[in-house]
Amino acid sequence: AQKVTQAQTEISVVEKEDVTLDCVYETRDTTYYLFWYKQPPSGELVFLIRRNSFDEQNEISGRYSWNFQKSTSSFNFTITASQVVDSAVYFCALGSGTYKYIFGTGTRLKVLA
Amino acid sequence: DGGITQSPKYLFRKEGQNVTLSCEQNLNHDAMYWYRQDPGQGLRLIYYSQIVNDFQKGDIAEGYSVSREKKESFPLTVTSAQKNPTAFYLCASSIGIGQAFMFSNQPQHFGDGTRLSIL
Numbered sequence: 001a002q003k004v005t006q007a008q009t010e011i012s013v014v015e016k017e018d019v020t021l022d023c024v025y026e027t028r029d030t031t032y033y034l035f036w037y038k039q040p041p042s043g044e045l046v047f048l049i050r051r052n053s054f055d056e057q058n059e060i061s062g063r064y065s066w067n068f069q070k071s072t073s074s075f076n077f078t079i080t081a082s083q084v085v086d087s088a089v090y091f092c093a094l095g096s097g098t099y100k101y102i103f104g105t106g107t108r109l110k111v112l113a
Numbered sequence: 114d115g116g117i118t119q120s121p122k123y124l125f126r127k128e129g130q131n132v133t134l135s136c137e138q139n140l141n142h143d144a145m146y147w148y149r150q151d152p153g154q155g156l157r158l159i160y161y162s163q164i165v166n167d168f169q170k171g172d173i174a175e176g177y178s179v180s181r182e183k184k185e186s187f188p189l190t191v192t193s194a195q196k197n198p199t200a201f202y203l204c205a206s207s208i209g210i211g212q213a214f215m216f217s218n219q220p221q222h223f224g225d226g227t228r229l230s231i232l
Contacts, residue, residue, distance in 0.1 A: 009153075035221075043226040045223035047220040047222070047223075050218055050219070091156070101156075101221065104155050105154055106153075
């Protein structure tokens with residue numbers, strides 16, 4: 001069975017702190033892909049990153065970085081020097097060759113000024 | 114700009130009434146999806162469509178119906194059989210579902226959502 005676990009329900013940090021959001025996934029597929037989405041209070045889902053299973057390179061985009069480790073089935077997301085605008089719910093999702101996209105339950109990040 | 118448009122933003126349903134949520138995309142995507150989001154939970158798939166005139170049930174299809182008469186449009190009807198319809202509904206699209214999507218770097222694109230409540 002496929003599963004995505006985001007164990008952190010809510011995280012609060014003070015502005016400029018670094019924060020890591022955890023994502024652990026389960027799948028028997030050898031080829032799969034992982035996403036992170038941001039959901040601000042307005043509700044829309046904003047795409048942040050997609051990583052395919054055959055590409056284990058970590059990625060940095062500005063203050064955002066992602067650490068993909070197949071050995072531990074994790075795809076963690078780090079925000080460096082957090083800002084109030086980063087406050088949102090963040091979802092990790094897993095997909096494979098079928099229609100099935102499995103979303104985690106999300107982590108609510110609150111960045112306090 | 115290309116994107117997905119959902120309407121209305123807010124919708125109220127009376128007991129026993131069917132309501133239809135609109136989803137239109139101009140991304141030329143073949144695949145479209147409907148998700149339901151409840152407070153504090155992730156997204157659950159209601160229906161998906163890989164191509165015009167074809168659609169499949171997702172995990173929670175009971176009480177919902179869809180149609181895919183045009184590539185651009187994938188409306189969702191919440192029927193009176195859905196006893197707990199209050200939720201946030203998100204429509205999404207992608208270039209495909211199979212190999213083309215698997216080996217691309219494209220995501221599912223989402224609309225802004227429709228919040229449905231019971232009167």
